[in-house]
Amino acid sequence: MGFFDKIKQGLSKTTKTATARLSGMFASFTGANDEFYEELEETLILADVGVDAAVEAVERLREVTKLNGYRSGEDIKNALAEILTEQISVGDTQIAATNPTIILVIGVNGVGKTTSIGKLAAKYKSEGKRVLLVAGDTFRAAAAEQLSIWAERSGVEIIKHGEGADPAAVIFDGLSAAKARGVDVIICDTAGRLHNKSNLMNELAKISRVIDREMPDATRETLLVIDATTGQNGLIQAKEFKNAAGITGIVLTKLDGTAKGGIVIAIASQLGVPVKLIGVGEGIDDLIPFDAREFAEALLS
Template identity: 55%
Template sequence: MNFFNKLKEGLTKTRQNLTQRVGALLSGSSRLDDDFFDELEEILVTADVGARTSMELVDRIRRQVKERKLSEPAAVGDLLQEEVAGILGEEIPRLGWSPTPPTVILVVGVNGAGKTTTIGKLAYRFQQEGKKVVLAAADTFRAAAGEQLAIWAERAGAGLIRHQAGADPAAVVYDAIQSARNRRADVILVDTAGRLQTKTNLMEELKKIHRVIERELPGAPHEVLLVLDATTGQNALSQAKLFSEATGVTGIALTKLDGTAKGGVILAIAAEMGIPVKLVGLGEGLDDLKDFQPRDFAAALFSGLAGEKGE
């Protein structure tokens, strides 16, 4: 199954929440008046696009309707897809890589978002591409995190550096960098803790890890990847703000997109944070972590809109 079809299938719940309701609005409206635009905004908000982004999106559509002298509600479907594609950007965002190995990818996010699984799938992908991978188990707060990472390391054929539970996470990262140098590894994937209950300590810990990486490898980390669970909707946006302040997030991996009606949060993140979504999780399989393709996302999200209008 190609990316577009996989994405379309994965967005089924989000489409039902958003596109079907937009389709009903288009087919049930006779004119483009204030009531129409108010209802469109409400649909976007309830699909977790977010109040601010929804308002800006509807304002842009209003302007386009006026500029193009449109009068038929049916025309708004195409406009909406155009504007969504515009928010997400034209280019396919890529992971950052160092010109000389090793590349360091620091992976952050709250517990339960899918950090360890995302790291495992990335490790598998990189190994399949012929890259040598080292995993750093820097979430020393949870003993289970190191054990999970060890399972993924074995599955992916990657090296693993871990210390005992409660050890200094920055020391784990330091050792992982030395190990990567010795092994001539191409990439280091760093798992980190995500306990928001003690967020001040957590953010200080992340900053320390960041400093150690930068000291040992100037210019690193080359990617700070924030893993967000799509099913948390608007809560994902507040997490993005929090982690971005502490670690300078450069990209987002959005997991569990196939199990939520809240996929619209991608738009809020792109519009309000300016952080590109680089990876999307569309299933449980080893190869179900895909590069995010903005145009395909917009097309998949609104596919079927025309059909629904005609029903």
């Protein structure tokens, strides 16, 4: 199943959802009047696009429709897809590819960090890269264990310490090993943390300093993992993590389990951080590169 189908399958979970309402609006389109635009704005907000982004999108749609004299629902739908695509396209959606690359994966509890790392490791491995996973989640013994299982499954190396170890020390060890072994991609797991706990956020800053010091010339990615089913709270999380740790991209997981997903637009348009990968299931292949246009079209179809 391709990107489009998987997203569509997720987004169309129930027939009463915001996305179904969106497509229904275009199917039963009778004219671009105020009532239509108001309902459209409301439906975009219901799809988690966020108030600001929804208002902006509808305002631009009104202008474009008037300017081009669009009359058919199809033309207006295409114009909206174009506008949403632009709103999502805020930067490079590719993950850095030069060797060595260090990818730090952060986010709140249970969003899918470790799973996404496992999938990403398999992807790099299949491209012929030498990959090292670093078990920076020392909060629970089970966390390193879970990452080890993924390392085995993907056939990549792993560095871990015991439960309760200093995460920054594990990262330090991981980077030393990576340098000694000539690893191409280092992916660091971290413990889930609440974005409003400043001590935990400071720990991320410490990890970041260790990476800067130990491998200053490496390419850096800091990926924030967000669970698509959490709705607008994802935007709040992204703001806090961006302030505390700097983020270069978003991994949006569990899109297979939500009928919304508009949060992508809220995050991109308000924070200027691109979505780089999306999770569409629990399997090893269920992490796919993000495509803004396909996503916008899936949201409306």
